[in-house]
Amino acid sequence: MPKPPPGVTDSDFQAALRELENVVGRDWLFSSDEDVLLYRDGYSPLWGEAEERHASAAVAPSSVEQIQAIVKVANQYGLPLYPISTGRNLTYGGSAPTYSGSVVVDLKRMNRILEVSERDKTCLVEPGVSYFDLYRHLRTNKIKLWIDTADPGWGGLMGNALDRGGGYTGIDFRDHFDAHCGMEVVLPSGELIRTGMGANPQAKTWQLFKYGLGPWVDGIFSQSNFGIVTKMGFWLMEEPEAALQVNVTVPKRRDVVPLLDTLHSLMCAHTIPSQTTVASPLMSGGTHPELLRLRASGGASDEEWNRHAAAQGRPFWSATWIYYGARKVIAAQWEHTKDRLAGIAGIEFRETASYTFPLTDQQAEAVPDKARLGIPSLNLFGSRNAVGAPPSEGHIDFSPMIAPHGEELIALSDLTGKIYADMGLTPPFVGGLMFHPRTMICFHAVPTYRNAQDNQRTRRLFESLVRSCADRGWPIYRIHAHFQALGMQMFGFNDGALHRLHETLKDAIDPNGIVSPGRYDIWPQRLRGSRA
Amino acid sequence: MPIGSSVLPQGGRIANRRDFLAGGAAFATLAITALRAGPVQARALARPFNELVSGPLLIVYDRRLLGSDAFAADAAASGYSPLGFDSDIAALWMHEIEPRLRVPPLAIAGFTSSATLFCLELLARDYGARALRRIEQHSSATPRLTPLMGAVSGAVTAPLEPVALDAGQTGVSWLIATDRRRRAPLAAPTTDDSRG
Numbered sequence: 001m002p003k004p005p006p007g008v009t010d011s012d013f014q015a016a017l018r019e020l021e022n023v024v025g026r027d028w029l030f031s032s033d034e035d036v037l038l039y040r041d042g043y044s045p046l047w048g049e050a051e052e053r054h055a056s057a058a059v060a061p062s063s064v065e066q067i068q069a070i071v072k073v074a075n076q077y078g079l080p081l082y083p084i085s086t087g088r089n090l091t092y093g094g095s096a097p098t099y100s101g102s103v104v105v106d107l108k109r110m111n112r113i114l115e116v117s118e119r120d121k122t123c124l125v126e127p128g129v130s131y132f133d134l135y136r137h138l139r140t141n142k143i144k145l146w147i148d149t150a151d152p153g154w155g156g157l158m159g160n161a162l163d164r165g166g167g168y169t170g171i172d173f174r175d176h177f178d179a180h181c182g183m184e185v186v187l188p189s190g191e192l193i194r195t196g197m198g199a200n201p202q203a204k205t206w207q208l209f210k211y212g213l214g215p216w217v218d219g220i221f222s223q224s225n226f227g228i229v230t231k232m233g234f235w236l237m238e239e240p241e242a243a244l245q246v247n248v249t250v251p252k253r254r255d256v257v258p259l260l261d262t263l264h265s266l267m268c269a270h271t272i273p274s275q276t277t278v279a280s281p282l283m284s285g286g287t288h289p290e291l292l293r294l295r296a297s298g299g300a301s302d303e304e305w306n307r308h309a310a311a312q313g314r315p316f317w318s319a320t321w322i323y324y325g326a327r328k329v330i331a332a333q334w335e336h337t338k339d340r341l342a343g344i345a346g347i348e349f350r351e352t353a354s355y356t357f358p359l360t361d362q363q364a365e366a367v368p369d370k371a372r373l374g375i376p377s378l379n380l381f382g383s384r385n386a387v388g389a390p391p392s393e394g395h396i397d398f399s400p401m402i403a404p405h406g407e408e409l410i411a412l413s414d415l416t417g418k419i420y421a422d423m424g425l426t427p428p429f430v431g432g433l434m435f436h437p438r439t440m441i442c443f444h445a446v447p448t449y450r451n452a453q454d455n456q457r458t459r460r461l462f463e464s465l466v467r468s469c470a471d472r473g474w475p476i477y478r479i480h481a482h483f484q485a486l487g488m489q490m491f492g493f494n495d496g497a498l499h500r501l502h503e504t505l506k507d508a509i510d511p512n513g514i515v516s517p518g519r520y521d522i523w524p525q526r527l528r529g530s531r532a
Numbered sequence: 533m534p535i536g537s538s539v540l541p542q543g544g545r546i547a548n549r550r551d552f553l554a555g556g557a558a559f560a561t562l563a564i565t566a567l568r569a570g571p572v573q574a575r576a577l578a579r580p581f582n583e584l585v586s587g588p589l590l591i592v593y594d595r596r597l598l599g600s601d602a603f604a605a606d607a608a609a610s611g612y613s614p615l616g617f618d619s620d621i622a623a624l625w626m627h628e629i630e631p632r633l634r635v636p637p638l639a640i641a642g643f644t645s646s647a648t649l650f651c652l653e654l655l656a657r658d659y660g661a662r663a664l665r666r667i668e669q670h671s672s673a674t675p676r677l678t679p680l681m682g683a684v685s686g687a688v689t690a691p692l693e694p695v696a697l698d699a700g701q702t703g704v705s706w707l708i709a710t711d712r713r714r715r716a717p718l719a720a721p722t723t724d725d726s727r728g
Contacts, residue, residue, distance in 0.1 A: 042654075108658055109718065135626065136626045153622060154651065364623070365617075365620075376622055378648070381651055
């Protein structure tokens with residue numbers, strides 16, 4: 001039997017479940033232990049511990065009207081809801097609620113692609129539409145538009161955008177929240193709103209112009225709990241004539257300073273259109289004793305590092321990006337890029353893949369780096385395949401954001417390497433991804449386990465990383481559900497004024513506190529004294 | 533990779549477990565491989581096998597794994613047309629597996645990495661399908677389709693349990709099938725008999 005949420009009596013909970021069943025039908029209310037278990041966070045850093053967050057039930061509506069009816073029931077009984085689109089973002093908490101006892105509102109059944117305009121290069125989708133769904137729709141119908149997919153690509157457009165995830169193609173598309181245009185939202189009151197031009201029922205520009213008239217409110221529905229988003233428009237990338245994927249390497253540690261400065265400049269000038277990854281193959285992974293010594297030191301000199309790189313015969317840094325467009329334009333962009341970078345001694349330039357579109361199915365399947373061409377894949381899970389790899393059962397992402405300056409990347413790698421080493425752990429990946437042209441996100445995966453002892457160490461490590469990096473000016477841009485309160489503490493300017501504004505909004509928009517209590521540490525008044 | 537090729541065995545849909553075993557598979561009674569399933573999960577998921585598996589059987593294999601050729605040959609000898617892929621099962625999911633899960637029942641057998649199995653279990657569960665058997669494959673043994681087809685007398689495996697490969701292991705052979713009684717967000721409704 002499902003356990004009621006805190007503060008809801010068993011009889012009220014059972015009555016609420018009966019009413020929810022009346023709303024969605026018997027088949028779409030899930031309340032057995034077996035069913036509810038499927039919403040567990042498979043990568044939970046609290047697996048099996050008392051504090052692990054669990055749903056009490058789940059409900060899967062098929063329409064906006066059903067969502068409105070669910071919200072009405074929740075208000076009547078004080079039932080906390082936790083809406084998910086596909087719930088597959090395992091590294092940030094998956095489908096498990098932020099507040100234990102919440103009823104998951106599983107929106108996968110609302111998976112209609114409502115509109116695709118090849119002429120305007122836009123789409124309008126429901127919450128359950130996955131990257132797989134939209135990609136397949138475009139290919140099946142030979143629509144010459146690309147999606148920008150998260151990687152792995154099994155999630156949904158809306159969920160990823162509302163969590164402010166990123167992708168790999170052009171600048172107008174890979175910041176997934178920024179690429180949206182217009183949304184429809186069921187407010188906690190049950191009222192339905194449309195944002196931007198959608199507030200004019202006759203407007204023909206809902207997916208073309210973001211702002212409409214008056215305050216632009218879309219932002220408050222991302223990384224938050226102010227409503228249940230039921231439709232979103234997105235801008236899609238026109239399929240280019242061609243693409244060229246390139247890679248450059250530089251030999252010395254400090255070379256990353258001019259390398260990043262130049263790449264940053266070229267991205268802001270739109271010469272380099274795609275996400276750019278800069279990483280150190282030399283520093284990432286490996287068990288060479290000298291590598292471990294240098295990383296553990298937290299501040300080895302450039303000379304020491306360069307000696308190690310030379311001894312290993314490996315370049316220090318590697319950068320990868322891709323050009324899209326007409327072949328003649330790509331050739332000019334690449335030549336200009338090489339001219340700008342030519343001053344770095346020892347730099348090497350490579351063309352790693354060249355494509356002419358459209359690709360056949362066989363060609364698409366053979367692409368090694370699919371996300372850069374907007375092809376959803378599950379390749380990233382290959383890291384779980386390694387024979388002999390420690391059986392970590394999952395991971396959570398640590399995602400500090402830095403200015404795209406080489407000095408910052410070096411300082412971050414020194415700091416994180418020492419933190420790991422001090423805890424007896426192998427230092428992480430060194431590098432970053434430029435989802436956004438003016439910042440770099442230096443992801444690395446912190447492993448989670450199915451035993452409390454290892455997970456306690458993981459949590460200590462994660463908290464140390466978050467605090468230490470924030471102290472240096474590198475706060476995270478996104479964070480796992482369990483650590484959202486910690487994350488928000490790092491944004492505490494003026495004694496937490498921003499957080500107070502969030503909760504002021506919560507009280508005004510959701511006075512009964514029914515939508516995703518605690519998400520990004522935004523708690524309703526009634527739960528502030530008992531926040532997790 | 534040929535997308536859209538026929539994957540059904542001769543005779544198309546199969547209605548019950550005996551049909552599912554068609555193709556010369558042994559009807560052996562085997563205890564299911566329990567992979568770290570906690571007692572609560574195992575109890576909760578206990579089901580009789582023969583009420584779970586029906587419908588067409590789709591067979592997939594990862595060409596990059598040692599032993600995949602033997603697995604595919606075994607499937608072919610049993611009258612199936614196995615679908616190969618190279619590490620990333622996303623295209624097969626989009627074009628072959630997921631469209632068929634929308635019109636259950638469906639059973640899927642495979643020889644893949646543990647990572648691919650992990651992905652498929654999570655994706656398929658929204659359609660009321662789940663893993664019924666997992667066999668970790670050692671390099672000293674040849675992966676085959678037939679052991680997957682043996683009767684299951686005990687509990688099915690729990691969802692979301694990781695399969696970590698040790699040295700000497702090459703992959704996992706497994707069986708996933710829809711449970712017509714199972715309710716899930718994207719499963720056909722049990723109240724609609726025409727779709728059962």
